[in-house]
Amino acid sequence: GESVGLHLPTLSVQEGDNSIINCAYSNSASDYFIWYKQESGKGPQFIIDIRSNMDKRQGQRVTVLLNKTVKHLSLQIAATQPGDSAVYFCAENRLKTSSGSARQLTFGSGTQLTVLP
């Protein structure tokens, strides 16, 4: 079936290095994508989003890249800090064809990012 998935379940980086977290999606009809950060004991926190009419979007220390040709999404974190340690989820927003015009946010399984001192 269609799914949003992640290439790697865990990622360890040295403090100060850049991090790249990848995500693959399979539904070409998806038109809106979101990255979330989830720390232990907390809910997913919005980081950055991107619409399908864009291929790159930048925020504060974060950049999201969207490659629609290969259905790939990535989150780049510059100068990774200890506070960046968390699970990162990508999510795709698409029409749920079985429910008329209802849209559904489908989450990937998450990548655990660990920042090493």
Next chain:
Amino acid sequence: DAGVIQSPRHEVTEMGQEVTLRCKPISGHDYLFWYRQTMMRGLELLIYFNNNVPIDDSGMPEDRFSAKMPNASFSTLKIQPSEPRDSAVYFCASSLDSSNQPQHFGDGTRLSIL
């Protein structure tokens, strides 16, 4: 600004008991979502509302689960009777719209059914 507020943060109860989880969305958000998160299945959408009306409840696992939104600032998710397999973290989220705005999550209710 206040985010999505959920209560209780933790709930431990015996199987067979009724459980009620509560959510206050961000003011002005027209959409409210209930999710369940487990290690095995990740984040799953249970149900969502638009302007207090349930739009899609296909993710609700069984008839033991029900959700209501009596007004724009309050929603409940009820499990009756509860079972051990319902143990999970339940999140509520809200958004301005369903297609081009991010959902903002509360910190969840960690539910343990003994």
